[in-house]
Amino acid sequence: MKAREQRDLFPGALEMMILRTLKRQPLHGYALAQHIKRTSNDLLQIEEGSLYPALQRLLKEELVKAEWGISSTNRRVRIYKLTAKGAKHLEHEVSRFEKMLEGITRVLAPGES
Amino acid sequence: MSWIKQLFARRRLYSGLSEEIREHLEEKVEELVAGGMPRKEAMHAARREFGNVTLVEEDGREVWRWPSIEEFFIDISFGLRLLRKNPSFTSVAILTLALGIGASTSVFSLINAVLIRSLPYREPERLVYLWSPNPRFQLPIEYLTPMNADFFDLQKQNHSFAGLALFGPARFNLSSEGRADALGGARVTGDFFKTMGIAPELGRPLDAGDDQQGQEQVAVISHRLWQTQFAAEPDILGKTVFLDARPYRIIGVMPAGFAFPHSTDVMDAAKVTDIWIPWAMTPEQKANRDDSAGNAIGRLRQGVSHKQAQAEMSALMAKIDLSRPVKDRGFGARVMPFAASVTGGPRRALLLLMGAVSLLLLIACTNVTSLAMARATGRIREMGVRAALGARRSRLIRQLLTESLFLAGGGGALGCCLAFICIRLLLRLDPGNIPRLDETSLDSRVLFFALGVSVLTGLLFGLFPALSASRHDPSEVLNHSGSRIVKGTQSRFRQGLIVAQVALTVVLLLGSGLLIRSLMRVQSVDKGFEPHSTVTMNLSLDARYTQPERQTAFYRDLIERLGTLPGVQAAGAVTNLPLGHGETLSWLTVEGYPFDEKIFFQTRSVTPRYFAAMGIPLLEGRCFTDDDANDRPFVAIVNRSFVKKYFPAQSVLGKRFHFIDDNSKPTWWTIVGVVADIRHASLEEKPQLQAYIPFWQSSAAAASVVLRTSASPDVLAAAIRGEVKTIDPAVAAAEIRTMDQLVSETTAQRRFLTLLLSVFSGAALVLSLVGLYALLAYSVRQRTAELGIRMTLGAQKRDVMRLVVGEGGCLAFTGIALGLVSAWMLARLLSNLLFEVKPTDPVIFASVALVFCVVALAACYVPARRAMHVDPMVALRYE
Numbered sequence: 001m002k003a004r005e006q007r008d009l010f011p012g013a014l015e016m017m018i019l020r021t022l023k024r025q026p027l028h029g030y031a032l033a034q035h036i037k038r039t040s041n042d043l044l045q046i047e048e049g050s051l052y053p054a055l056q057r058l059l060k061e062e063l064v065k066a067e068w069g070i071s072s073t074n075r076r077v078r079i080y081k082l083t084a085k086g087a088k089h090l091e092h093e094v095s096r097f098e099k100m101l102e103g104i105t106r107v108l109a110p111g112e113s
Numbered sequence: 114m115s116w117i118k119q120l121f122a123r124r125r126l127y128s129g130l131s132e133e134i135r136e137h138l139e140e141k142v143e144e145l146v147a148g149g150m151p152r153k154e155a156m157h158a159a160r161r162e163f164g165n166v167t168l169v170e171e172d173g174r175e176v177w178r179w180p181s182i183e184e185f186f187i188d189i190s191f192g193l194r195l196l197r198k199n200p201s202f203t204s205v206a207i208l209t210l211a212l213g214i215g216a217s218t219s220v221f222s223l224i225n226a227v228l229i230r231s232l233p234y235r236e237p238e239r240l241v242y243l244w245s246p247n248p249r250f251q252l253p254i255e256y257l258t259p260m261n262a263d264f265f266d267l268q269k270q271n272h273s274f275a276g277l278a279l280f281g282p283a284r285f286n287l288s289s290e291g292r293a294d295a296l297g298g299a300r301v302t303g304d305f306f307k308t309m310g311i312a313p314e315l316g317r318p319l320d321a322g323d324d325q326q327g328q329e330q331v332a333v334i335s336h337r338l339w340q341t342q343f344a345a346e347p348d349i350l351g352k353t354v355f356l357d358a359r360p361y362r363i364i365g366v367m368p369a370g371f372a373f374p375h376s377t378d379v380m381d382a383a384k385v386t387d388i389w390i391p392w393a394m395t396p397e398q399k400a401n402r403d404d405s406a407g408n409a410i411g412r413l414r415q416g417v418s419h420k421q422a423q424a425e426m427s428a429l430m431a432k433i434d435l436s437r438p439v440k441d442r443g444f445g446a447r448v449m450p451f452a453a454s455v456t457g458g459p460r461r462a463l464l465l466l467m468g469a470v471s472l473l474l475l476i477a478c479t480n481v482t483s484l485a486m487a488r489a490t491g492r493i494r495e496m497g498v499r500a501a502l503g504a505r506r507s508r509l510i511r512q513l514l515t516e517s518l519f520l521a522g523g524g525g526a527l528g529c530c531l532a533f534i535c536i537r538l539l540l541r542l543d544p545g546n547i548p549r550l551d552e553t554s555l556d557s558r559v560l561f562f563a564l565g566v567s568v569l570t571g572l573l574f575g576l577f578p579a580l581s582a583s584r585h586d587p588s589e590v591l592n593h594s595g596s597r598i599v600k601g602t603q604s605r606f607r608q609g610l611i612v613a614q615v616a617l618t619v620v621l622l623l624g625s626g627l628l629i630r631s632l633m634r635v636q637s638v639d640k641g642f643e644p645h646s647t648v649t650m651n652l653s654l655d656a657r658y659t660q661p662e663r664q665t666a667f668y669r670d671l672i673e674r675l676g677t678l679p680g681v682q683a684a685g686a687v688t689n690l691p692l693g694h695g696e697t698l699s700w701l702t703v704e705g706y707p708f709d710e711k712i713f714f715q716t717r718s719v720t721p722r723y724f725a726a727m728g729i730p731l732l733e734g735r736c737f738t739d740d741d742a743n744d745r746p747f748v749a750i751v752n753r754s755f756v757k758k759y760f761p762a763q764s765v766l767g768k769r770f771h772f773i774d775d776n777s778k779p780t781w782w783t784i785v786g787v788v789a790d791i792r793h794a795s796l797e798e799k800p801q802l803q804a805y806i807p808f809w810q811s812s813a814a815a816a817s818v819v820l821r822t823s824a825s826p827d828v829l830a831a832a833i834r835g836e837v838k839t840i841d842p843a844v845a846a847a848e849i850r851t852m853d854q855l856v857s858e859t860t861a862q863r864r865f866l867t868l869l870l871s872v873f874s875g876a877a878l879v880l881s882l883v884g885l886y887a888l889l890a891y892s893v894r895q896r897t898a899e900l901g902i903r904m905t906l907g908a909q910k911r912d913v914m915r916l917v918v919g920e921g922g923c924l925a926f927t928g929i930a931l932g933l934v935s936a937w938m939l940a941r942l943l944s945n946l947l948f949e950v951k952p953t954d955p956v957i958f959a960s961v962a963l964v965f966c967v968v969a970l971a972a973c974y975v976p977a978r979r980a981m982h983v984d985p986m987v988a989l990r991y992e
Contacts, residue, residue, distance in 0.1 A: 029136075030136070030140045030141065033137070047162070047164035048162050049134070049164035049165065049169035050169065052130065052134060052170075052172075053173045053175075053176060056130070056172075056173040056174075056177065059176075060176050060177060068129075073140065075139075076132075076136065077133070077136055078133050
């Protein structure tokens with residue numbers, strides 16, 4: 001299925017964004033999806049559903065934890081929270097991503113070559 | 114451990130996920146509705162944004178599990194449900210597979226027992242037989258054992274062997290407490306037990322100190338003899354037994370199962386050996402270079418190969434041979450692996466059976482493949498739906514393969530039960546001369562084989578249907594009604610399977626047809642004697658009877674007494690019974706012809722009434738009489754082949770020959786009669802040159818007695834034993850049986866092979882007919898609508914019939930033709946096992962083709978009838 005899906009994200013990007021979002025504040029799935037969509041100005045075409053398998057992966061790796069609670073709209077929802085392990089992982093991933101981005105930018109930059 | 118926690122928390126996690134997704138969608142809908150969208154539209158939009166819910170759920174769950182294993186279990190439970198829902202398919206498939214797997218497992222278990230399982234001796238691969246062939250005589254290698262002096266020289270000089278021993282199979286009369294029993298035994302030199310590498314379970318084995326003269330009155334007995342004759346007394350050691358009227362002290366008991374030499378390993382041994390005594394040769398015997406007394410067996414030294422041993426033995430023999438007079442030279446040495454000699458004979462037959470049973474298995478596989486494909490066709494819709502719901506193709510293939518593996522597993526389990534029963538039946542059919550066949554059992558290797566075969570067949574018959582069923586484009590499947598899009602390649606593939614199946618079956622049928630015809634030829638061959646209404650027995654006189662007068666006196670007395678038993682019409686004695694595995698080959702000089710050392714004569718001493726008792730017709734001249742005794746002129750009777758070769762144009766009566774031993778002052782034997790050719794060695798070997806001389810003029814200590822009587826051996830046995838006992842209580846009559854039994858024993862192996870092959874080809878025939886029938890029945894069902902249209906358009910019932918029978922007939926004929934051609938090419942493989950039948954025997958080829966045509970048409974008839982009775986109206990509404 002992953003092969004079939006047209007995604008404009010590189011592997012691990014969604015997870016990184018989830019972790020980054022959760023670092024600011026614990027959120028439940030729907031809010032998380034809306035937040036990512038909104039902050040990316042709808043530039044990223046994410047199927048909302050794909051958030052959940054990613055969340056399951058993060059849960060399994062114990063990078064986030066989840067608790068059932070009541071949302072602001074009075075729904076029973078599962079609220080995800082970053083763990084210490086998750087925070088460390090995020091830091092690591094972000095620095096890796098920045099290095100990669102820097103590399104890509106240099107290659108793509110016009111000028112002397 | 115967290116994964117354990119996860120394992121138990123999973124169910125909660127799963128339902129949590131579903132709930133979460135539901136909430137997500139609802140929240141979205143609420144939001145959109147609040148933004149002014151109609152609820153129905155909002156629900157669609159929410160779903161669209163979310164993506165495939167099922168898929169997301171499945172992906173989410175997959176994170177938590179070991180996907181392949183769990184999917185496997187899911188597939189199994191799903192497959193099981195489906196198989197239960199379709200019991201006719203399931204049971205036909207499982208039964209077919211059970212038949213194939215059961216048959217091949219049974220045959221493999223035979224092969225395992227006879228060819229694979231290691232011999233019950235320590236490091237049997239180091240054991241070898243040592244023969245001393247001589248190219249001057251055109252005899253099989255196993256006929257020539259080393260001359261005594263040669264053997265002892267080799268034993269002293271070689272560096273290849275850790276042990277080298279002589280053994281001579283023998284029959285003994287064991288007497289104790291007034292009764293005598295005939296036993297199979299062996300004389301062995303001191304190295305024998307060391308060479309075999311088997312320790313006794315009680316006492317000690319014979320060793321180098323025992324085969325010295327004066328030390329030899331000791332014996333080692335078998336476990337069986339200890340149990341039966343001595344009631345397993347624990348203090349058996351030191352007891353004295355009388356063998357051939359001489360006392361022997363028992364010094365050891367061999368473990369159960371040790372009975373070497375067996376009758377099948379070397380010529381003329383009893384079926385089992387129950388007692389071993391030391392072979393104390395005199396210095397003159399040991400120095401004899403013209404007499405070979407026993408068979409030689411050796412154990413190679415650690416690290417010495419057969420080749421190295423062969424090279425050393427050849428070199429040593431080349432030197433030793435020089436110590437003979439020039440005219441007697443030419444003896445070499447041949448080292449032969451023991452295991453190969455033991456199993457050499459039946460090997461070809463067993464491998465042939467394995468080949469046949471593999472074909473049967475292949476037929477079973479094609480049958481199930483064909484069934485599974487028909488079923489897969491019916492499931493194209495299901496597959497289409499699953500693919501549309503997001504199942505990957507590999508996932509579908511895996512699902513279908515799991516189902517086939519499950520069927521194969523069921524077939525394998527049932528097949529093992531079948532094999533268990535088959536082995537019991539096979540052991541009943543044991544021809545008795547395939548070594549170790551009686552040890553056949555379902556051991557772990559056989560079960561492993563069955564497992565392997567099951568998995569392999571599962572993959573084999575599962576792969577094609579799985580590939581073809583999962584190939585279709587879901588949207589196409591869902592748009593059509595499903596059943597119409599499957600023509601083309603798939604049904605052609607099924608037809609190909611049926612053709613292959615028919616061809617394989619034809620090959621099997623031809624093979625068994627040829628073997629059946631051979632067996633019939635063997636059984637109707639002119640044996641030269643009349644085996645019905647005979648009773649025979651073997652006797653062996655001990656050292657008290659070394660003088661010829663005592664031997665003739667004993668046998669004269671015995672034959673007279675046995676001749677007067679009620680119901681006995683004639684009684685005679687002979688040195689070697691026909692088909693009794695004993696043979697005396699002599700060199701003769703026929704008067705008027707130069708001596709030829711390449712020609713051997715089968716010679717026998719017989720008493721006057723032997724020919725009458727054995728039912729051998731006298732063709733010319735006279736029989737021996739009681740007057741042809743030691744003090745009268747020496748006379749002889751020869752067979753028809755003898756006459757044909759030496760005196761084709763003139764009367765043979767009055768002609769003479771002499772034995773080679775006395776060239777200087779020959780004793781001439783005058784031919785007084787001619788008898789029919791006898792098949793002495795086996796029914797399948799052409800009669801040789803044969804000569805008979807009167808027992809009263811040339812007697813022997815060991816002989817067989819033949820009675821012509823309609824009484825059964827069981828009835829006569831007690832009387833026979835009584836008469837023998839009256840003459841000498843220390844002598845026993847052994848192996849009281851009919852010539853019919855001997856004839857039956859010599860054909861037993863052939864019957865065994867023929868029967869099994871016939872059963873397999875019969876099973877193959879049934880399977881391929883079922884396959885053909887199933888294909889046609891299916892095709893008629895598929896074409897019901899088409900047939901209906903044809904009939905509405907005016908097709909007659911006859912035309913419909915022709916259509917269906919034509920389809921089946923075409924497949925059957927193609928298969929038959931293919932089978933005949935491949936059998937014609939494979940025929941050479943079988944030629945060694947055939948008797949007076951050409952591997953391309955036209956009668957067999959024609960009749961197999963004919964039989965198959967008839968039954969194939971019968972298989973076509975039922976579906977054709979159904980097609981004929983299709984009601985056009987019903988047919989058109991069919992879909």
